Amino acid sequence: MILTPALESDLDDVAALVNSAYRGDGAKAGWTHEADYIAGQRTDAATLRADLAANPEAMLLIHREVADGPLLACVWLEPAEAGVWYLGMLTVRPDLQDRRLGRELLEAAEAYAAGQGARRIRMTVVQVRDTLIAWYQRRGYALTGETRPFPYEDHRFGAPRRDDLAFVVLEKTL
Numbered sequence: 001m002i003l004t005p006a007l008e009s010d011l012d013d014v015a016a017l018v019n020s021a022y023r024g025d026g027a028k029a030g031w032t033h034e035a036d037y038i039a040g041q042r043t044d045a046a047t048l049r050a051d052l053a054a055n056p057e058a059m060l061l062i063h064r065e066v067a068d069g070p071l072l073a074c075v076w077l078e079p080a081e082a083g084v085w086y087l088g089m090l091t092v093r094p095d096l097q098d099r100r101l102g103r104e105l106l107e108a109a110e111a112y113a114a115g116q117g118a119r120r121i122r123m124t125v126v127q128v129r130d131t132l133i134a135w136y137q138r139r140g141y142a143l144t145g146e147t148r149p150f151p152y153e154d155h156r157f158g159a160p161r162r163d164d165l166a167f168v169v170l171e172k173t174l
Contacts (some may be wrong), residue, residue, distance in 0.1 A: 003061040011045035038158040083119040124167035
């Protein structure tokens with residue numbers, strides 16, 4: 001899988017893709033959605049632009065089968081500390097989620113980070129997403145035992161439908 005850095009002109013497509021996968025409605029959202037737990041949009045182009053500007057070492061990588069084709073997948077990567085990179089917003093178009101693209105995307109993102117000096121990958125997942133956590137565990141990620149609070153006051157990530165949300169931290173050694 002070939003990943004390329006997202007351009008400014010890609011940000012609207014990235015936001016639409018992420019929102020369809022994370023907050024889409026019912027079967028159209030695919031198996032990775034979190035709409036049962038969090039309402040509203042997951043992101044928008046302005047937020048992506050601001051996050052990239054605030055984190056100049058971060059990479060928003062995208063995948064298209066052909067250069068001018070539809071956006072199929074994206075992932076956020078950024079150095080967190082020496083040898084550790086954060087991976088987030090791993091997204092595959094919902095109607096393609098049963099074609100192993102998520103695995104390929106994850107492997108490509110790990111290879112990209114390793115090429116930049118990463119020895120470990122860290123991520124956070126909402127703790128109630130058992131199926132997704134298990135999917136990452138099958139790919140070598142382990143729960144660290146660390147949890148982080150859910151940003152209830154920051155509606156850039158949506159409006160929580162529950163008051164018991166938190167993030168669990170997973171890591172993988174590359």
